[in-house]
Amino acid sequence: MPWIPDPRPPFKIWVKPEQIAPFFLIPHHPYALSLLLKINNGFRTEVFRRLGLTGSSGDWERLVRGVIQEFEENNSGVDLFHFDSDEDVFCVYSQYIDDLMLLSKMIRAACDNEKTMGMYLNMSEVAKA
Template sequence: MDNALLEQLTLWHNKNQYKKIINKIIEIPEADRDYDLICHLGRALNNQDNYNEAIKCFLSVQEQGEHDSLWHFRIGYAYYHLKQYKEAIVAFEQSAALDPEDSQASMFLNMSINAAARAGDETIHIVNVEKELRMGDDPRLLEVEEKINPFGLVAHHNGSVSMILGVGKYKHEIFQTRAEEGFEGNGYDWGSLAAVFLEEKMPHFVDVIRFDPEADTFCVYSDNIEAILGFAIAFKEACEDDALMKDLFSRAVLD
């Protein structure tokens, strides 16, 4: 793939113009689409919630993606949203193994494990998942996670705990109220909203709660377990109060 096309696809991705990416790549004959192009197409299909077609794309270059952590992450992302948790776990396990520094793979791996457990999928037997990627030995984590669904919790080996959300549908209508200003409901927008909530409702935790959002994932974390669990419960309760959410969001700053 030439650099000009790569820059254009990246620009569209950053602006969430996924349909343009799909249309552009589809214009290119299949025989001329290389591995990178097909992966860009699969990612855009994921972002358009077209997960079945995304999986077809990724599987068409499965051999080339064997040692690519992003390939495993992206196909895992599609499986996760199709609630095919067994396949998602395998994919995120491999992604995390290939790139141990990728916190997103670890988070989605944990989310998949927990979702599978909630779904009662007894066919899943995880062998290689490291202990720190599970909920750990603290029963409070699973108890709180059940209360804050669709948010999830991830316990890390360094003792910190993250609160995460794969953004998209949950409370999307709140962000639409300021869409003309550029808000889209992505992970950064959620971070801006949560920052207002933290500053106004839980200022005593401002110095211990940290933000680490991505475009498709909201994430806050802390090495103070009491603080992150308290924040998680309070923020989820706030999210269920649309009037409060809209009021808080009115003061959020676009990242």
């Protein structure tokens, strides 16, 4: 059987690293993109602590679930994003490359405001109930 080339062209990452730092993107050409955050860098740990949490990868997943809920409501998508975090690294990934890049900017923007972070954490809790 002859080798058949993959028809999917390599994707372009249009989000600049400085727009989402300290989060960073890892491409898995041509199929998926991951957004990661190293937990040991302590990003927004003080905010999580004020909200009664620790800033663990599980806390980040909870926050991002709230952001995803809003994203899906505004973009009529469901199950676009998946988590693959461990103790040291928060990770959300998707085969929907552009959607993940948009989500990465939403997550980073949410981190600039403690009230917004709290709102997304609460949205995630309500969705689970």
